[in-house]
Amino acid sequence: MTTSTKKIIIFIGPPGSGKGTQAKKIAEKYHYYHLSTGDILRNLDKNSQSLTSEDIKVLDFMKKGELVPDADIIDLVKNAFTRFYNNRGVVLDGAIRNIEQAETMQKFFEAQNLLKEIVVIDIYLSDEQALDRLSKRQVCPNCGYIVSGEESKKNLTVCPRCSHQLKARADDSPEIIKKRITQQGNVALEPIREFYKKLGILRGVDGNQAVSDVARAIEENICS
Numbered sequence: 001m002t003t004s005t006k007k008i009i010i011f012i013g014p015p016g017s018g019k020g021t022q023a024k025k026i027a028e029k030y031h032y033y034h035l036s037t038g039d040i041l042r043n044l045d046k047n048s049q050s051l052t053s054e055d056i057k058v059l060d061f062m063k064k065g066e067l068v069p070d071a072d073i074i075d076l077v078k079n080a081f082t083r084f085y086n087n088r089g090v091v092l093d094g095a096i097r098n099i100e101q102a103e104t105m106q107k108f109f110e111a112q113n114l115l116k117e118i119v120v121i122d123i124y125l126s127d128e129q130a131l132d133r134l135s136k137r138q139v140c141p142n143c144g145y146i147v148s149g150e151e152s153k154k155n156l157t158v159c160p161r162c163s164h165q166l167k168a169r170a171d172d173s174p175e176i177i178k179k180r181i182t183q184q185g186n187v188a189l190e191p192i193r194e195f196y197k198k199l200g201i202l203r204g205v206d207g208n209q210a211v212s213d214v215a216r217a218i219e220e221n222i223c224s
Ligand code: B4P
Pocket: 013, 014, 015, 016, 017, 018, 019, 020, 021, 022, 036, 037, 038, 039, 041, 061, 062, 063, 065, 066, 067, 068, 069, 073, 093, 094, 095, 096, 097, 101, 133, 134, 136, 137, 138, 146, 147, 148, 149, 150, 171, 180, 207, 208, 209, 210, 211, 214
């Protein structure tokens, strides 16, 4: 890590572009906190006995492939950020999915005098490629491991990390994938890209290359 490595790395990109795959790598390498809104929601779902009626309503949006309401997501992101940033660095993975979320979080960072720390990494992938990847995605429900494109050719059935049975994610059924790509794909991303482009903090990376090449391209873009 150099002194100019940004401390707030925001990943945007269509569902399946590899935000989670790459955010985990960066967080591990730089010892940053990995703030994945998708993972936080899925973990909440695992503790089904202690769910409030409000939690159940929120999770229902995710299960249907819809965006969770902004107020809930923004609270969740601000709380996790405040808890874990602490001069350590945070990777925001999927935390920004519409213009309202982008604007609100930008004001939040501004109020904390952190604007200079932000870089936004846009992982490009066509909606067609995203559809193909999500239809094949396998994850470990125990440790959250995402089977890579290369590993998926080996037809793994258990997690290479913890040996738990691998599964497709509950929101990776064909019908829900299509809905997510319509609502969160490249058309929906355009206003967010425009917003960050105008601020001069958007960096694009081609997501249609090997995981290690995408990672290398990201690293070239997280230093000022
Ligand atoms: P997420 O969990 O964030 O998932 P995602 O966008 O579908 O996938 P991601 O881009 O992380 O792709 P991955 O690395 O897995 O969101 C789930 C849901 O939570 C949302 O639909 C929504 O309901 C809710 N939610 C979350 N945040 C929200 C917000 N801010 N506002 C409102 N609602 C919100 O990679 C995909 C696949 O591709 C994997 O199989 C992987 O192995 C493979 N892959 C990755 N990189 C590859 C490469 N370079 N080559 C080949 N394959 C690759």
